[in-house]
Amino acid sequence: MADFEVPEITKEYTSVPAVKEGTMAHSLPFISKLEFNEPLGYPGELVDNWKEVVISKLKELSGKYRSLKVFLDSCIKCGACTDKCHYFLGTQDPKNMPVARQDLLRQVYRYYHTFTGRLFAKLGIPGFVGARELTKEVIDEWFVYFHQCSQCRRCSVYCPIGIDTAEISMAAREILDQIGVGHKYCNQIIEKAGRLGNNLGLPKPALADTLEGLEEEIEDDTGVAVKMPLDVKGADILLVTPSADFFAEPHVDGLMGYAKVFHEAGISWTMSSYAAEAGNFGMFIGSYENMRNLSLRIREAAIELGVKRIVFGECGHAWRVAYSFLNTLAGPFDFLDPNYPVPQHICEFTYDMIQKGELKFDKSQNDHMTLTFHDSCNVARASRMGDQPGGQFKIPRAVIQAACNNFVDMPSDTIGEATFCCGGGGGLLTDELMEVRVKGALPRATALKSVTENHGVTHMAAICAICKSQFTKVLPYYGFTMDQIVSVHQLVGDAIVLSDAPKDDEEPDETDAA
Amino acid sequence: MATIEVNGKQLEVDEEGYLADLNDWVPEVAEVMSKAEDAELTDAHWEVINFLREYYEEYQIAPAVRVLTKAIGKKLGKDKGNSKYLYELFPYGPGKQACKYAGLPKPTGCV
Numbered sequence: 001m002a003d004f005e006v007p008e009i010t011k012e013y014t015s016v017p018a019v020k021e022g023t024m025a026h027s028l029p030f031i032s033k034l035e036f037n038e039p040l041g042y043p044g045e046l047v048d049n050w051k052e053v054v055i056s057k058l059k060e061l062s063g064k065y066r067s068l069k070v071f072l073d074s075c076i077k078c079g080a081c082t083d084k085c086h087y088f089l090g091t092q093d094p095k096n097m098p099v100a101r102q103d104l105l106r107q108v109y110r111y112y113h114t115f116t117g118r119l120f121a122k123l124g125i126p127g128f129v130g131a132r133e134l135t136k137e138v139i140d141e142w143f144v145y146f147h148q149c150s151q152c153r154r155c156s157v158y159c160p161i162g163i164d165t166a167e168i169s170m171a172a173r174e175i176l177d178q179i180g181v182g183h184k185y186c187n188q189i190i191e192k193a194g195r196l197g198n199n200l201g202l203p204k205p206a207l208a209d210t211l212e213g214l215e216e217e218i219e220d221d222t223g224v225a226v227k228m229p230l231d232v233k234g235a236d237i238l239l240v241t242p243s244a245d246f247f248a249e250p251h252v253d254g255l256m257g258y259a260k261v262f263h264e265a266g267i268s269w270t271m272s273s274y275a276a277e278a279g280n281f282g283m284f285i286g287s288y289e290n291m292r293n294l295s296l297r298i299r300e301a302a303i304e305l306g307v308k309r310i311v312f313g314e315c316g317h318a319w320r321v322a323y324s325f326l327n328t329l330a331g332p333f334d335f336l337d338p339n340y341p342v343p344q345h346i347c348e349f350t351y352d353m354i355q356k357g358e359l360k361f362d363k364s365q366n367d368h369m370t371l372t373f374h375d376s377c378n379v380a381r382a383s384r385m386g387d388q389p390g391g392q393f394k395i396p397r398a399v400i401q402a403a404c405n406n407f408v409d410m411p412s413d414t415i416g417e418a419t420f421c422c423g424g425g426g427g428l429l430t431d432e433l434m435e436v437r438v439k440g441a442l443p444r445a446t447a448l449k450s451v452t453e454n455h456g457v458t459h460m461a462a463i464c465a466i467c468k469s470q471f472t473k474v475l476p477y478y479g480f481t482m483d484q485i486v487s488v489h490q491l492v493g494d495a496i497v498l499s500d501a502p503k504d505d506e507e508p509d510e511t512d513a514a
Numbered sequence: 515m516a517t518i519e520v521n522g523k524q525l526e527v528d529e530e531g532y533l534a535d536l537n538d539w540v541p542e543v544a545e546v547m548s549k550a551e552d553a554e555l556t557d558a559h560w561e562v563i564n565f566l567r568e569y570y571e572e573y574q575i576a577p578a579v580r581v582l583t584k585a586i587g588k589k590l591g592k593d594k595g596n597s598k599y600l601y602e603l604f605p606y607g608p609g610k611q612a613c614k615y616a617g618l619p620k621p622t623g624c625v
Contacts, residue, residue: 030529184529189622199623206573213581244624247578248609249597279624315624429624431530431610465624473607482601 004435006477007090007442009449016083020092027436029147032182036191040290043180050179051134055112057175062109068171071163072109075099081155081165086420087148090439095145098155098165104142105172107132143181146172148436150425151284152377157417169426170286177285185430190281190290197297198243198277204230207273210246218256223502226256226263231305232270237262238302239271240278240322240343241313242465251468253494254314254487258346260496261489265353269311275301278318279465283325284427291321292329299330308336310343314487316376316425316464319345323383347463348385350492351395354402360497363405369459370406371491372451373397374444374471375419376464390416396463396488403495408455414447422462424470438474445478452480461488520546532613532620539567539617547615551606555615559603561589566616576613576621 034044047053062069081098083089088096095101110117110131117131126132151166176182192201202210211228218226229235239262245255262269275297282291302310310333312322322343327333333342341348353359373396385391393416401407414420423440451457462468462485472482515534517524520542526534531547533539544563548555555563565585569577577585579597587595600608609621 185622192622200575200621200625201623202575203573206575206577209573210578210581213578213584217580217584242624247621247623248625249579252578252580469624483598 002435002438002477004438007439009442009446009478017089017092019094021094024087024091024093024096024148024436024439025144027144027148027433029143029430030184030432031143032184032187036184036187037177037180037182039191039194040177040182040187040287042177042182042187045180047179050139053179054108054134054139054175057178058105058109058171059113061171061174062113065167065171067164068167071102071168072106073114074161075102075106075163076161078160080158080160081163084155084158085149086152086154086423086443087150087436087440090423090442091148091436093148095141096148098159101145101149102163102165102168103130104138104145105168106130108134108138139176139179139181142172142176146176147183147428147433148440150377150421150423150428150440152421152425153381154377154418154421157381166426170283172286173284174286177287182285183427186281186285186427190285190287190294193277193279193281193294194290197272197274199279199281200243200247202243202246202276204273207246207276211271214252214256214259218259222498224263224498224500226259226498228255228259229268229270231273232268233305235268235270235305235307237267237269237309237311238275238298238305238307239269239311239313239346240275240298240301240318241271241346242279242315242318243277244279244465244469245313246276248465248469250472250483250485250487250490251314251465253490255489257487257489257491257493257496258313260493260498261346261350261353261359264496264498265349265358270305270307272301272305274304278312278315278322280318280321281427283317283321291325295321295326295330298326299333302333303335309340310336311346311349312343313346314463314465314489316378316466320378320382345385345395346489347396347399348391350399350489351386354399359402360499361403361492361495362497363403363495365495366404366491367406369404369486370408370455370457371400371404371486372408372410372448372457372460373400373415373488374410374422374460374462374467375415376462376467377419377421377425379463380417380419393417396461400461400488400491403491408451408457410447410451414443420444420447422464422467422470423474424466425464429466429470434474437470438477441470441474441478444471445475445480448475448480449478459484459486461486461491463488518543518546518550528620530614530620533617536570536617536619543617544615551611558590558594559612559615562586562600562603562608562612563616565589566612566618570616570618576609576618579609582608
């Protein structure tokens with residue numbers, strides 16, 4: 001199945017493996033090219049004066065972002081992070097220890113931008129103070145190892161200083177893009193989203209056709225005409241969701257779940273063909289400008305459609321951008337209804353409706369499953385839900401448990417704030433990085449196996465398009481099946497009781513279009 | 515850029531073997547690509563490939579999985595209108611493997 005060795009699941013997901021140097025040095029992302037880079041403001045190929053550009057960009061970023069400078073200056077080499085990265089645990093490559101990954105950038109920063117680094121470089125012993133001269137070899141290493149970081153921030157939870165490797169990895173990618181060494185997967189997607197309004201490149205007629213098909217599917221299934229509105233002016237809510245929700249499984253079942261919730265809540269809503277994407281890959285490449293451009297589409301769509309609220313669908317990094325940055329990137333949102341969070345997560349929306357008693361569930365519809373929940377890294381560690389600390393952990397679980405009788409959590413040091421990344425986040429969800437994706441999923445697969453064996457868990461629910469796609473692809477390497485991954489709102493959609501559904505004796509005809 | 519040889523002509527493909535120019539496609543492209551992956555194309559595969567091409571021509575994008583399963587279900591019977599059946603035909607994923615054989619670009623995004 002794989003042209004690399006798939007790690008074996010052992011009992012202890014936290015056991016620290018022996019170090020094996022260079023095991024992932026060969027993992028190369030595809031390099032981006034002119035047609036994708038130019039619209040993003042980057043050169044099409046390696047620029048001649050790359051060395052100067054890197055040194056000055058590093059100075060600019062560490063001057064502009066105080067956090068980055070603190071992170072680069074303050075590591076005390078305590079080692080607390082070394083065994084916290086899922087990519088290290090799965091690959092055993094010591095360069096995947098967070099401190100080693102940070103050092104790739106830190107060494108160059110020291111050499112050119114610190115007094116001690118410059119001094120010891122003059123003395124000919126820069127390595128004595130952890131400084132390293134910038135060479136092409138360094139750039140190559142950055143390209144390899146900063147694309148083995150999913151920016152999940154698990155290491156930062158355990159760092160006594162609070163150093164956030166995600167931010168360092170974003171800065172490194174921004175620098176790489178500035179010299180024309182970008183990642184094709186990310187840049188191609190950002191270019192497409194900037195041009196067509198979504199990462200897939202779905203044009204409006206295709207989107208409309210897809211939604212129409214989903215409406216038919218729900219009606220065939222339930223007898224209720226649940227709508228999937230697109231570009232409806234004057235609707236109360238604009239739903240911004242990852243375009244994978246239109247395209248892939250199990251994502252699409254989640255989308256149909258949101259539609260049923262809105263229907264049952266009796267609230268008018270719409271999606272936008274102009275902003276048919278929640279995901280924002282601008283964050284993955286550390287580009288403020290690109291992140292802002294993509295965010296502005298959401299603002300423009302909200303104004304154009306005249307909505308009162310914005311709700312985000314199930315997408316991890318979208319929620320980080322939305323929750324943490326949207327207001328500064330594309331605000332102020334003073335034209336929206338101030339009585340609701342700006343923006344709101346679909347889980348918050350559904351949870352509120354459940355609290356108000358607006359939704360009824362027939363939980364037995366999900367009785368053939370025993371669920372567990374994968375906390376997506378960006379939701380868990382870079383955002384919140386509701387108005388209580390830890391709401392981002394409590395609310396999705398409360399939603400699942402409102403719709404399902406059987407729920408069991410995975411071991412406590414693999415969920416919540418300590419959650420392991422799916423292995424495909426941060427712009428790594430691309431086939432040429434399959435080896436690192438599979439190996440990086442080892443800790444999650446181990447935790448899942450433990451509840452499968454000990455508590456009869458059959459399915460894992462997630463609230464992130466990347467997590468869902470990654471798991472359907474990589475969990476089969478560990479002996480699971482792809483349909484064991486479900487959307488949270490798929491569970492909601494399957495159990496929700498539609499009050500205007502025909503009664504049993506007036507069930508719609510079972511006539512099939514075939 | 516890498517190429518594949520089809521009917522004696524060299525056709526450009528990207529890093530992952532997807533045809534660089536959609537207009538280069540002829541049915542033999544699918545044959546050559548599937549042979550390289552040790553897959554044999556049956557009529558059932560061709561139903562999917564042909565539908566992908568028709569849909570792409572109309573919408574400039576590969577169909578979403580539910581659009582595809584619904585169309586195949588209509589053509590080949592309801593028991594085949596699901597992604598399990600499509601994965602049996604295209605183990606590397608209908609969205610990716612079948613698109614490649616059909617000469618379509620690889621779907622991008624979180625899929």
